[in-house]
Amino acid sequence: MLTARRIFRHRGLLATLVARELKARYRGSFLGLLWSLVNPLLLLAVYSFVFGLVFARPGSDAISPYALFLVTGLFPWIWVSSTLLEGSMSLIANSGLIRKAVFPAELLPTVSALANGVHFLMAMPILAIAVAIGRFQGYSVGGWAALAFPLILLLQLPMVTGLAIGLSALNVVFKDVRDLLANLLTLLFFLTPILYTLEAIPYRPLRIFAQLNPITPYTQAYQQALFFDRWPAPTLWLQMVVVSWVCWWLGSWLFVRLKDTLVEAV
Amino acid sequence: MSDAIHIEGLTKLFRRMAPGDHLRTLKSALLEGSLTAGLARSEAIVALDEVSFSVHRGEAFGIVGGNGSGKSTLLKTVAGILKPTQGRVAVDGRVAALIELGAGFHPEISGRENIFINGAVLGLPKKEIERRYDSIVEFSGLADFIEEPVKNYSSGMYVRLGFAVAIHTDPDVLLVDEVLAVGDEAFAHRCLARIEEFLAAGKTLLLVSHSLGLVEDFCDRVLWMDQGRSRLVGSPRRVIDAYRQAVADEEGEAHRDAKQQADLEAGKTETGANLPTPGGRVRRWGSGKARIEGVRILASGEERYHLRSGEPVVFELIVQSAEPLTDFVFGVMISTPRGIECWGTNTDLGELKPKNFNGTARVRLVCAALRLAPGEYFVDAAVHARDGSPYDYRKGVASFTVTAQQRGVGLYFPEHSWQLTGDASWDGQDEEAP
Numbered sequence: 001m002l003t004a005r006r007i008f009r010h011r012g013l014l015a016t017l018v019a020r021e022l023k024a025r026y027r028g029s030f031l032g033l034l035w036s037l038v039n040p041l042l043l044l045a046v047y048s049f050v051f052g053l054v055f056a057r058p059g060s061d062a063i064s065p066y067a068l069f070l071v072t073g074l075f076p077w078i079w080v081s082s083t084l085l086e087g088s089m090s091l092i093a094n095s096g097l098i099r100k101a102v103f104p105a106e107l108l109p110t111v112s113a114l115a116n117g118v119h120f121l122m123a124m125p126i127l128a129i130a131v132a133i134g135r136f137q138g139y140s141v142g143g144w145a146a147l148a149f150p151l152i153l154l155l156q157l158p159m160v161t162g163l164a165i166g167l168s169a170l171n172v173v174f175k176d177v178r179d180l181l182a183n184l185l186t187l188l189f190f191l192t193p194i195l196y197t198l199e200a201i202p203y204r205p206l207r208i209f210a211q212l213n214p215i216t217p218y219t220q221a222y223q224q225a226l227f228f229d230r231w232p233a234p235t236l237w238l239q240m241v242v243v244s245w246v247c248w249w250l251g252s253w254l255f256v257r258l259k260d261t262l263v264e265a266v
Numbered sequence: 267m268s269d270a271i272h273i274e275g276l277t278k279l280f281r282r283m284a285p286g287d288h289l290r291t292l293k294s295a296l297l298e299g300s301l302t303a304g305l306a307r308s309e310a311i312v313a314l315d316e317v318s319f320s321v322h323r324g325e326a327f328g329i330v331g332g333n334g335s336g337k338s339t340l341l342k343t344v345a346g347i348l349k350p351t352q353g354r355v356a357v358d359g360r361v362a363a364l365i366e367l368g369a370g371f372h373p374e375i376s377g378r379e380n381i382f383i384n385g386a387v388l389g390l391p392k393k394e395i396e397r398r399y400d401s402i403v404e405f406s407g408l409a410d411f412i413e414e415p416v417k418n419y420s421s422g423m424y425v426r427l428g429f430a431v432a433i434h435t436d437p438d439v440l441l442v443d444e445v446l447a448v449g450d451e452a453f454a455h456r457c458l459a460r461i462e463e464f465l466a467a468g469k470t471l472l473l474v475s476h477s478l479g480l481v482e483d484f485c486d487r488v489l490w491m492d493q494g495r496s497r498l499v500g501s502p503r504r505v506i507d508a509y510r511q512a513v514a515d516e517e518g519e520a521h522r523d524a525k526q527q528a529d530l531e532a533g534k535t536e537t538g539a540n541l542p543t544p545g546g547r548v549r550r551w552g553s554g555k556a557r558i559e560g561v562r563i564l565a566s567g568e569e570r571y572h573l574r575s576g577e578p579v580v581f582e583l584i585v586q587s588a589e590p591l592t593d594f595v596f597g598v599m600i601s602t603p604r605g606i607e608c609w610g611t612n613t614d615l616g617e618l619k620p621k622n623f624n625g626t627a628r629v630r631l632v633c634a635a636l637r638l639a640p641g642e643y644f645v646d647a648a649v650h651a652r653d654g655s656p657y658d659y660r661k662g663v664a665s666f667t668v669t670a671q672q673r674g675v676g677l678y679f680p681e682h683s684w685q686l687t688g689d690a691s692w693d694g695q696d697e698e699a700p
Contacts, residue, residue: 028415097369102345103369
């Protein structure tokens with residue numbers, strides 16, 4: 001928990017750096033911060049087309065409207081994957097800061113997690129509109145279970161941040177992390193019930209595999225709350241708490257172990 | 267007097283990064299929390315080797331030494347960026363390290379926003395930065411560009427903004443690593459004035475610089491680092507003299523080696539005329555009837571290449587004749603590295619009539635006081651006939667540096683003083699007779 005305390009102590013600097021990240025991201029582009037909205041929307045359009053129309057299996061309309069289902073799982077996934085990809089590179093990208101100034105390095109992956117979290121939140125209007133349309137069309141979505149959303153988000157934050165912190169430090173000493181991670185994330189994406197529901201996996205062993213995926217409980221919880229309009233089950237909450245705790249603990253442990261060597265290795 | 271910085275037995279090793287060593291590195295980092303634990307010294311780079319010294323509060327302390335002597339590692343360890351492998355570093359008070367200015371500047375966002383980020387990185391709360399913002403901008407002199415993205419700044423502007431922020435963090439101990447060299451003259455002066463103010467306020471300065479003049483001007487004491495070891499600590503004059511002497515000795519050796527090489531080549535070409543150097547510029551020419559074997563510079567009875575302006579100096583030429591000569595002139599020319607001739611003379615101008623030269627001669631040009639301005643100088647030596655046809659002319663056969671108590675520009679440095687009468691006076695006129 002030492003890492004958490006250090007991050008908290010530098011919260012002012014953290015806020016400044018997150019603001020820097022957000023400002024710098026779209027500086028000079030015409031749409032600016034609107035890209036946070038447009039990017040996931042375009043991705044959503046592509047996925048809905050490919051998996052909702054091209055690959056649509058007969059009898060799979062159990063998940064309908066499919067676009068809404070996709071949104072609830074896809075947007076949190078984008079948060080995770082972009083945070084891990086960016087966060088794992090954050091120490092190397094800011095090596096000047098670490099080598100030339102006394103700087104709490106754990107802030108950098110944390111900034112990735114928070115900045116991407118903000119992008120995630122900014123894409124929320126799309127989700128809200130999608131839910132509203134679904135409701136208007138008579139689907140039972142957007143009920144009181146949606147209140148679980150901020151709780152799931154808060155639980156997911158330490159998971160994402162912890163992993164980013166650990167990977168960022170590991171990446172400094174072990175540069176293969178970057179490529180391993182990129183491939184692993186692609187694999188994980190298809191092993192997460194984002195495009196499909198867990199029940200749709202025909203083979204039981206494969207289903208267990210998907211269930212072991214640490215991202216799965218969060219995805220399911222989001223889908224329960226926003227799509228199926230059910231308060232996530234206690235076991236799901238328990239799973240999320242455990243995964244978050246383990247990821248945070250593992251990430252900060254790795255970081256603390258590697259901390260003193262970062263300046264020399266980066 | 268209490269110590270602002272106290273360093274004891276400080277050793278810092280770096281791991282040699284061999285390719286394919288990564289898994290071992292990772293293992294060592296994960297299990298030992300160190301990249302160098304359990305490494306033999308031969309497997310590591312010893313950046314600092316048992317360095318000990320203290321800097322008193324309010325002192326300006328300089329560190330000089332060649333590249334790779336450990337100066338910057340030392341500074342980074344004092345700053346707390348690097349962890350010592352062994353030994354102890356204690357710093358009392360708030361530290362600001364000007365190692366790289368503008369660390370954390372983001373190229374895409376404006377100077378104004380970067381001031382806030384850089385300030386936060388250096389540990390200033392937002393409110394404090396807001397309070398000092400105007401002063402920072404004024405100091406940087408970048409008011410007109412402050413809304414521009416930093417990527418459009420010149421490297422000088424970048425450094426100015428970085429220095430402006432760093433100096434406004436109000437540190438007790440300021441660590442400066444060669445950062446003042448980048449800005450223009452006017453800004454460098456402003457920085458130095460600011461550092462002087464800072465020292466006057468009783469704060470501590472640790473300055474690493476290759477500009478020996480700057481170190482000499484500023485520092486109360488100087489440490490000379492050599493291959494990770496502290497070689498000498500003491501008054502600036504003494505340490506810098508010793509350091510310059512060592513550098514000159516090394517260069518002298520290099521000269522001697524180069525000379526031997528040249529002589530070897532001369533042996534092959536036999537006529538000895540127009541020996542080109544690898545650089546392509548002719549450094550030595552002549553018929554070879556007589557040869558200058560060496561040039562030494564002597565001061566207070568020993569061979570020295572570091573002189574004080576106004577000191578008695580002897581230029582000694584060792585010349586060998588290849589055949590008996592009755593027509594010969596010895597000459598010496600002193601010029602700056604840029605080729606401006608400062609002073610030259612020869613035995614003909616000295617109205618000495620040649621009689622006989624057969625064998626080896628030792629020619630001494632004795633100057634009672636060499637009043638050259640502080641700087642670096644090259645010596646040419648020549649032996650030629652009275653009509654000017656050269657037997658052996660050697661350009662830049664020796665070099666030396668001159669320092670002076672006071673500063674001055676130009677080439678000539680006469681003994682001088684300032685006097686003032688009437689309705690003006692110097693600060694501290696009574697105590698200080700210049």
